[in-house]
Amino acid sequence: MGKLWGGRFENTTNEKVEILNESLTFDRELWEEDIIGSLAHLGALFEAGIIREEEYVKLKKGLLEIRRDIKKAGMKSIQGYEDIHSYIEAMLIKKVGQIGGKLHTGRSRNDQVALDLHLYLKKNIPLIKQEIKNFQIILLNHAEENPETIMPGYTHLQRAQPTLLAHHLLAYFWKFQRDLERLEGVLERTDLMPLGAGAIAGSGFPMDREKTAKILGFKEIYQNSIDAVSDRDFILEFMSFASILMMHLSRMAEEIIIWSSLEFKFVELDDAFATGSSLMPQKKNPDVAELVRGKTGRVYGHFFALLTTMKGLPLAYNKDMQEDKEGLFDIVKTIKNVLPAFSGLIKTISFNTEKMYKAASSDYLWATDLADLLVEKGIPFRKGHERAGRAIKKCLEEGKNLFEWDPRDWKEFFPELSEEEIFIFQAVENSISRRELIGGTGYRAVKQQLELAKGLVN
Numbered sequence: 001m002g003k004l005w006g007g008r009f010e011n012t013t014n015e016k017v018e019i020l021n022e023s024l025t026f027d028r029e030l031w032e033e034d035i036i037g038s039l040a041h042l043g044a045l046f047e048a049g050i051i052r053e054e055e056y057v058k059l060k061k062g063l064l065e066i067r068r069d070i071k072k073a074g075m076k077s078i079q080g081y082e083d084i085h086s087y088i089e090a091m092l093i094k095k096v097g098q099i100g101g102k103l104h105t106g107r108s109r110n111d112q113v114a115l116d117l118h119l120y121l122k123k124n125i126p127l128i129k130q131e132i133k134n135f136q137i138i139l140l141n142h143a144e145e146n147p148e149t150i151m152p153g154y155t156h157l158q159r160a161q162p163t164l165l166a167h168h169l170l171a172y173f174w175k176f177q178r179d180l181e182r183l184e185g186v187l188e189r190t191d192l193m194p195l196g197a198g199a200i201a202g203s204g205f206p207m208d209r210e211k212t213a214k215i216l217g218f219k220e221i222y223q224n225s226i227d228a229v230s231d232r233d234f235i236l237e238f239m240s241f242a243s244i245l246m247m248h249l250s251r252m253a254e255e256i257i258i259w260s261s262l263e264f265k266f267v268e269l270d271d272a273f274a275t276g277s278s279l280m281p282q283k284k285n286p287d288v289a290e291l292v293r294g295k296t297g298r299v300y301g302h303f304f305a306l307l308t309t310m311k312g313l314p315l316a317y318n319k320d321m322q323e324d325k326e327g328l329f330d331i332v333k334t335i336k337n338v339l340p341a342f343s344g345l346i347k348t349i350s351f352n353t354e355k356m357y358k359a360a361s362s363d364y365l366w367a368t369d370l371a372d373l374l375v376e377k378g379i380p381f382r383k384g385h386e387r388a389g390r391a392i393k394k395c396l397e398e399g400k401n402l403f404e405w406d407p408r409d410w411k412e413f414f415p416e417l418s419e420e421e422i423f424i425f426q427a428v429e430n431s432i433s434r435r436e437l438i439g440g441t442g443y444r445a446v447k448q449q450l451e452l453a454k455g456l457v458n
């Protein structure tokens with residue numbers, strides 16, 4: 001039923017082939033783009049004198065009615081149709097009679113499906129952009145509200161050096177900023193109209209592609225019909241953007257999971273963004289963050305699947321390319337679900353600033369600063385590093401911090417340092433203040449960074 005290509009066939013299609021071949025169960029997602037594209041194509045046919053005015057009016061009315069019907073009641077009786085393009089065409093013929101068959105003049109499903117996909121991404125990219133921006137604003141607000149909160153910074157998940165919580169949060173801001181810039185680039189290369197490419201060689205009718213592109217809101221048109229129908233770079237680029245975005249979200253999710261553990265207790269999740277255990281009444285689980293981390297896998301998977309699908313295809317269109325859709329739709333849906341839930345979690349999270357401060361104040365995080373101070377006294381860094389290391393060893397052996405030592409020991413270990421200089425290490429704040437260079441965790445440096453970041457989201 002509803003085939004667009006029955007003419008040269010004697011036998012009907014095998015039932016198993018119908019099942020394998022159909023894409024309507026998933027490309028129905030494109031129904032509105034398909035109608036929008038068809039309306040523009042219809043206009044081009046009329047302007048080029050290929051259909052008469054009354055035909056144009058009738059077909060346009062039919063398409064608009066189908067759009068209204070689907071909007072109101074969804075897609076009905078889709079059983080037996082091959083794809084969204086055949087379905088909409090069949091509905092049109094049902095409404096306006098055989099004249100509906102004129103719509104596909106000068107067009108192939110190859111340029112049609114490419115057009116639908118371009119329109120679909122053009123519609124979704126701005127929505128995703130907005131979600132990322134919202135996330136960035138939440139990070140900025142936390143950074144602004146915590147200008148002096150100190151936490152331990154980690155390398156190898158070992159306490160490394162004291163940093164400002166604001167500095168840590170702003171690190172994610174910049175990652176998301178690059179995600180936005182990447183998405184901007186994807187949009188630019190998605191803003192290309194393939195319609196008019198026909199099956200491969202260009203439509204056999206002299207339609208004004210530039211005019212149609214304007215009507216559809218495209219900045220440019222493909223300059224090569226073979227490229228137009230064989231190109232899925234824009235989808236791959238989007239998937240690549242999405243994979244990197246998810247990687248960033250997943251790293252943040254991982255930190256939230258660790259930070260909310262009893263062992264860390266750096267953060268407390270709001271009840272609305274946490275879940276309980278069916279068995280253990282005391283549990284409060286970070287499921288949202290775990291799902292963000294978990295869903296990263298499927299996004300990478302779709303990206304790799306399509307890269308692999310495309311790699312062996314001779315130009316131009318091949319049916320393999322029908323495989324581009326489910327992964328794309330799933331990625332868009334995943335991102336649209338993940339971003340608001342995770343940004344809600346981050347927005348409502350509370351930071352246990354005392355716990356963070358305590359963690360930053362213990363375990364000799366001043367060691368690098370001590371080596372740096374020795375450098376200021378003219379000692380080569382390597383040597384300073386070693387001497388600071390020996391001091392740490394003594395601290396560990398005696399279970400005492402540097403400023404708790406017997407002053408005679410300081411004199412012996414660090415004859416070049418005064419008592420005040422030793423006491424610098426008692427306050428982690430001093431470690432922060434040493435780093436006022438651009439990009440450092442110093443109080444003023446982070447304030448400047450925050451101002452710069454704020455300028456970017458407005």
Ligand code: ARG
Nearest residue numbers: 023027083109110113321322
């Ligand atoms: N359902 C097809 C797809 O998604 C539409 C294009 C079919 N073109 C063709 N020549 N069979 O790719």
